[in-house]
Amino acid sequence: LVSIGSLITRGLNLGVDFSGGRSYVVRFEEPVNTEEMTVALAVTFGSEPQVKTYGGQEQVRISTKYLINSEDPDAGRVVEAALYAGLVDFLPDGVSEETFLESDEFLKESHLVGPTIADDIIRAALISVFLALIVIFLYILLRFRTWQYGLGAVTALFHDVIIVLGIFSLFYSIMPFSLEINQAFIAAILTVVGYSINDTVVVFDRVREYIGLYRKRDRKLIMNQALNSTISRTFSTSLSTFVVLLTIFIFGGVSIRGFIFAMMIGVVVGTYSSLFIATPTVYDLVKEKDETKKIKGKKR
Numbered sequence: 001l002v003s004i005g006s007l008i009t010r011g012l013n014l015g016v017d018f019s020g021g022r023s024y025v026v027r028f029e030e031p032v033n034t035e036e037m038t039v040a041l042a043v044t045f046g047s048e049p050q051v052k053t054y055g056g057q058e059q060v061r062i063s064t065k066y067l068i069n070s071e072d073p074d075a076g077r078v079v080e081a082a083l084y085a086g087l088v089d090f091l092p093d094g095v096s097e098e099t100f101l102e103s104d105e106f107l108k109e110s111h112l113v114g115p116t117i118a119d120d121i122i123r124a125a126l127i128s129v130f131l132a133l134i135v136i137f138l139y140i141l142l143r144f145r146t147w148q149y150g151l152g153a154v155t156a157l158f159h160d161v162i163i164v165l166g167i168f169s170l171f172y173s174i175m176p177f178s179l180e181i182n183q184a185f186i187a188a189i190l191t192v193v194g195y196s197i198n199d200t201v202v203v204f205d206r207v208r209e210y211i212g213l214y215r216k217r218d219r220k221l222i223m224n225q226a227l228n229s230t231i232s233r234t235f236s237t238s239l240s241t242f243v244v245l246l247t248i249f250i251f252g253g254v255s256i257r258g259f260i261f262a263m264m265i266g267v268v269v270g271t272y273s274s275l276f277i278a279t280p281t282v283y284d285l286v287k288e289k290d291e292t293k294k295i296k297g298k299k300r
Contacts, residue, residue: 002166002170003162003163003165003166003167003169003170004162004166006166006169006170007162007165007166007169010169010170011169012165012168012169012172012181013168013169013172013173013179013180013181014180014181015063015178015180015181015182015185016063016111016112016113016118016182017113017118017121017181017182017183018118018121018122018125018181018182019063019065019118020065020068020113020114020117020118021063021064021065021066021068021112021113022063022064022065022066022068022076022079022110022111022112023061023062023063023109023110023111023112024061024062024063024083024107024109024110024111025054025059025060025061025062025107025108025109025110026059026060026062026083026087026106026107026108027058027059027105027106027108028058028059028060028090028091028106029058029092030058031057031058032057032058032060032090034051034052034053034060037051037060037062037086037087037090038051040086040087040089040090041062041064041082041083041086041087043086044082044083044085044086045064045066045079045082045086046066047064047065047066049062049063049064049066050062050063050064052178053176054177054178054254055176055177055254055257056176056254059108059254061178062083064079066079066082067079068114076112080101080110081097084097084100084101087100091106109255121183125183125186128186128190129161129186129189129190129193132190132193133154133157133158133193136153136154136157136193136197137150137151137153137154138150140153140154140197140201140204143201144204144208146286148281148282148285148286149204149282151281151282151285152200152204152277152278152279152281152282152285153197153200153201153204153278155277155278155281156196156200156270156273156274156277156278156281157193157196157197157273159269159273159277160192160193160196160266160269160270160273161189161192161193163265163269164188164189164192164262164265164266164269167265168181168185168262175261177254177257177258177261178254178257178258179258179261180258184256184258184259185258185259185262187259188259188262188263188266189262189266191263191266192262192263192265192266192267192269192270195241195266195267195270196266196269196270196271196273196274199234199237199238199270199271199274200273200274200278202230202233202234202274203226203227203230203234203274203275203278203279204278204279204282206226206227206229206230207222207223207226207227207279207282209226210222210223210225210226210229219283219286219287220283220287223279223282223283226279227275227279230275231275234271234274234275235271238267238268238270238271241267242264242267242268245260245263245264245267246264248260249261249264
């Protein structure tokens with residue numbers, strides 16, 4: 001509920017991949033004030049760009065839609081000139097426009113996505129996630145021959161995606177690194193979905209095995225025993241994966257930090273959703289089915 005509320009009220013920090021525009025990563029010799037930089041760039045761009053620290057107080061990511069719809073072949077050069085004009089007071093004395101634009105000492109990265117391409121990327125991202133959930137439902141349905149297992153798995157995956165999106169929505173203006181929604185984030189979501197469903201299948205396999213072994217036991221007791229028997233395996237696997245991701249998060253590059261952060265969240269929520277979302281959902285659905293059968297039997 002918190003995640004959904006944040007998505008409705010705060011929304012997401014859409015990167016250039018999804019909103020269209022130009023993005024620049026600029027590094028300075030000393031820490032800079034992003035608010036002062038935003039005001040200075042608003043003068044040259046004609047509107048306020050998005051300026052955020054990126055991996056440290058000396059480095060910022062600047063995103064702007066200035067001239068994004070222009071068909072002028074020199075539009076990119078005009079935007080770069082405006083960028084330099086807005087940042088000249090923050091650069092060391094004597095740094096020319098040519099030096100700023102051509103040396104990777106200052107301009108570390110530049111990225112352009114047109115509005116049409118952004119729309120195509122959004123459509124492809126939504127389709128890829130939706131198809132992934134459909135295929136996973138069909139896979140679980142075929143593997144376990146029961147639709148309740150498929151629905152339980154998809155419910156857990158939907159929960160995982162909402163939680164990750166919600167955390168990105170809540171903290172994108174707080175974290176010292178970028179929490180933009182871009183193509184790398186979609187890759188992270190699909191990876192989380194794959195990790196979570198793998199864990200869920202392990203739990204479901206044990207549940208099915210115990211149901212076959214102890215047919216006369218109460219179903220709730222059987223499922224609890226199955227969950228308890230998989231907890232140590234699930235916890236050790238998730239912990240080892242999380243440690244690897246944490247190492248990459250700490251020592252890896254700034255550009256992949258948001259991607260790794262999404263993965264770390266996904267491992268945590270994917271682990272507990274297999275135990276506390278997917279399996280209880282299956283239990284409730286199967287219990288309702290059993291009670292329906294009992295009622296029909298009594299009527300006969």
